[in-house]
Amino acid sequence: MRNDRLLGGFENLMLLVILRLDDRAYGVAIRKELLVQAEKDVAIGAIYTGLDRLEQKGFVHSWSGEPTPERGGRAKKFYRVTAAGKRALQETHRAVRRLSAGLEGSLTTCLSF
Amino acid sequence: MSELLKPPAVPSAILIFFASQPDFPAVAGDISEEFHQRVQSSGAKSAKRWYWREAFRNALAPTWRELRRTPVRTTSIAFGCYLVATLVPVQLTLAFNMRWIVMVALNFTALLAMGWIGAKLLPGREWALALTFAVMTVCLTLPAMWYAFTFAFKQAVPVRFLAAMIGAQALRQVFFWLGSLWVRYVNNRKHSSIVSAAKSA
Numbered sequence: 142m143r144n145d146r147l148l149g150g151f152e153n154l155m156l157l158v159i160l161r162l163d164d165r166a167y168g169v170a171i172r173k174e175l176l177v178q179a180e181k182d183v184a185i186g187a188i189y190t191g192l193d194r195l196e197q198k199g200f201v202h203s204w205s206g207e208p209t210p211e212r213g214g215r216a217k218k219f220y221r222v223t224a225a226g227k228r229a230l231q232e233t234h235r236a237v238r239r240l241s242a243g244l245e246g247s248l249t250t251c252l253s254f
Numbered sequence: 255m256s257e258l259l260k261p262p263a264v265p266s267a268i269l270i271f272f273a274s275q276p277d278f279p280a281v282a283g284d285i286s287e288e289f290h291q292r293v294q295s296s297g298a299k300s301a302k303r304w305y306w307r308e309a310f311r312n313a314l315a316p317t318w319r320e321l322r323r324t325p326v327r328t329t330s331i332a333f334g335c336y337l338v339a340t341l342v343p344v345q346l347t348l349a350f351n352m353r354w355i356v357m358v359a360l361n362f363t364a365l366l367a368m369g370w371i372g373a374k375l376l377p378g379r380e381w382a383l384a385l386t387f388a389v390m391t392v393c394l395t396l397p398a399m400w401y402a403f404t405f406a407f408k409q410a411v412p413v414r415f416l417a418a419m420i421g422a423q424a425l426r427q428v429f430f431w432l433g434s435l436w437v438r439y440v441n442n443r444k445h446s447s448i449v450s451a452a453k454s455a
Contacts, residue, residue, distance in 0.1 A: 168284035169291075185284045186312040189277040190319070208283075211290040213261075215283030 148233045152200075154179055155191050156230050159201060159222050167206070167217040192220055200226030261289050262302050265309030272313035272381065281312060320382035331375050332386040335368040336394065339430070362429045369433020380438035384431045395423055 148156065158174045159166040168185050175181045175188075195201045206217035222230075241248065269282060285308050292301035321328070343360040346352070352360070372387075373380040399419060 168280060169288050172284070172288075184308065184311040184315055185281050185288075186315045189281055190315075193277065209287070211287050212283035213286045215279045215286070217283065218277065218280040 146229045146232045147236055148229055151191055152195060153233055156222055156226055159220050166220045200229055259293055261286055261305050265306045268313050269309045272317055317381055320379045328379055328382050328386050331372050332383055332390050335372045336390055339364045339368040365426055365429035366433040369430040370437060373434035373437035380434045384434045387430050388427050391423060
């Protein structure tokens with residue numbers, strides 16, 4: 142049986158970042174958080190493609206902020222994780238925990254190298 | 255001070271030219287904002303270098319996505335456009351014994367029309383269609399030329415003829431691209447006017 146609620150690696154990271162940033166989650170902030178916390182340098186365009194996919198699945202909700210001069214008069218687009226998104230995150234993390242149960246020894250050995 | 259410094263014009267134009275995703279204003283705004291942050295933290299020179307890199311990164315990624323969306327459909331339509339734009343002017347010229355200037359005009363008009371029709375059949379993938387058409391033209395024209403000169407005329411290709419052929423093919427590309435990218439330009443404008451109308455409402 143296939144679980145459609147399980148998130149892909151990038152989707153998982155994006156939802157966690159948006160949750161961490163709370164109401165300040167927009168392109169630049171998401172990119173910086175990914176760079177600092179996950180050491181992943183992602184192009185802004187790729188972030189919006191991922192966000193668009195998450196929005197289509199109903200995992201995030203977006204709204205526009207005020208335009209600013211340093212953005213060339215363009216508005217920020219903010220994102221928030223929906224209840225469905227939080228459920229998907231929980232299910233994914235539950236699956237990861239179940240799959241890694243009993244592998245603590247192997248994972249420690251892998252991580253020590 | 256950094257707010258007075260505008261991002262470099264050429265990469266900005268590249269970004270706009272390749273823009274295909276509906277979130278483009280947010281993408282361009284984010285890049286511009288980070289550019290100003292970098293001007294303050296690492297200086298104008300480094301920020302400009304970063305802006306160039308990001309412009310290319312964000313322009314090429316959507317194009318690659320466009321190409322991967324429906325490769326078979328895009329290739330089929332590009333091939334159909336190539337056949338019609340190549341065969342119809344030749345057939346008409348032969349049938350009506352037209353002068354060469356009329357044949358040239360007919361050729362370029364056919365390419366413009368096929369670029370427009372192809373782009374209408376592939377909404378959101380106009381750039382992918384133009385690139386596929388260019389690759390297809392190179393793949394079909396060069397072997398045909400090589401075959402003609404090696405086996406039919408049994409001589410090396412004269413340099414002047416080769417230059418004229420390459421020039422003509424480049425011009426053909428320009429007309430096809432004009433047709434297909436015109437549709438993209440109109441669609442982008444329509445989309446941005448819908449977004450601004452929705453915002454003002």
